[in-house]
Amino acid sequence: MSTEIQQETETTEEQSPEQIREEVAEDLSEKRREQIQEDLESAEKTVQLKVFRYDPEIEGKEEPRFDSFTVPFHRGMTVLDALIYARDRYDSSLTFRHSCRQAVCGSDALFINGQQRLGCKTQMGDLEHPVRIEPLPHQDVVKDLVVDMQHFYDQMHAVEPYFDPDELPDGELEEQHQTPENREKVKLSTRCIWCGACMSSCNIAAGDNEYLGPAAINKAYRFAMDEREGSDRKQERLRIIEQEHGVWRCQTQFSCTEVCPKDIPLTEHIQALKRESIKNNLKFW
Amino acid sequence: MSQSYDRGTVESFGRWLEFKPGMWAWILHKLTGWILVGYLFTHIAVLSTATGVDPAAAAAGNDIYTTTLQSLEELLIVRFLEIGLLTVAVFHILNGIRLLFVDLGLGLDRQDVSFYVSLIMTALITLASLPTFLGGVL
Ligand code: HEM
Ligand code: SF4
């Protein structure tokens, strides 16, 4: 796909909402059409979505294109709500991931008006219209808005993202206590919902497929800074993040920090691990 | 099955308008850094054509070094290039200091503000230098 194709397919741009409605609704049943018409008429305001469409398995849809959907707007409507409306009323083949609808499952990171955002955490009212919705950049598209997350998950697993202390407490029912200060230090890093927005926004990750990426490094931070794990495990963790495609790839462009829907200070955590790694390797002998 | 293809508008450089301050700071820092390297070599090349000491000429104030520099300064374009060099160097230094703070983990939540401050200070210093450079004071 190229810039040209987008312009070619965006012929709907100058059409009135009525025309678009007619066009999209062409192959809908009479009943569905009436329903949409009714929704749009009873709504105070309507909004327009331009949604990236692509399906390599269906003839005639292998060429990426943008579809327009006019959707009735209501206060508090999120981008995910609008997509769900478009799917339920206009085109049931419109494909996107979602689950929790409340920014905890991390399924619906999308490229909305040129920025990585969660569909369910982004208000339609806050966006410029028409709202352009695309799959996350720098990831392979499976279909429509669904991208292949495998590489992202691989990078997450590469930092061994689980609590793994050097020593277990004596009693079987004994708790592993963490000081309030230490908890405070890792608090923000525990918020990650594995949405992949940060990785998609990162220029370095785009150019270096082996780069661990912000989310994985943030995970590494979460455990490397956890004092309960002990110093042996910390050494192993630092080995992982200071490898060639680890923290030193970060060029502090802050893109990840800008897009993270959970407001995790990713760059700060990456920088902290860089310093941790230096302190660990500095020797005065 | 997932497919790889040219994502066009999604991944093209046409998206520079959407860049955030941190990205601009990065681009400008690389650019100014490499301009400074380029200048360094040009500087050495030009000045190495003007070496060699002739005590008598130097006493009369028309040795090769002085005449070379004077003839350069007479060109208006050189004065503008000097202003450009100052701008580039000042921005690189100020943003370089910002980056040192970033490396120390200080003020990361204000990194956009410190970038803007670098830009504004660069502009002010450049403006303040204009009379000197355009006046062609040696
Ligand atoms: C007080 C003066 C200077 C300061 C504080 C400074 C600071 C810095 C810093 C902190 C970086 C690293 C940026 C990063 O983290 O990616 C950098 C990069 C760079 N600097 Fe400077 N610098 C100064 C002078 C110079 C001069 C005089 C030159 C050229 C002769 C220069 C050329 C470069 C280049 C080419 C890079 C980029 C390297 C790359 O591509 O990664 N700098 N500078
Ligand atoms: S760090 Fe933020 S942007 Fe990255 S995967 Fe986790 S929640 Fe998403």
Ligand code: FES
């Ligand atoms: S649907 Fe779960 S994060 Fe948006």
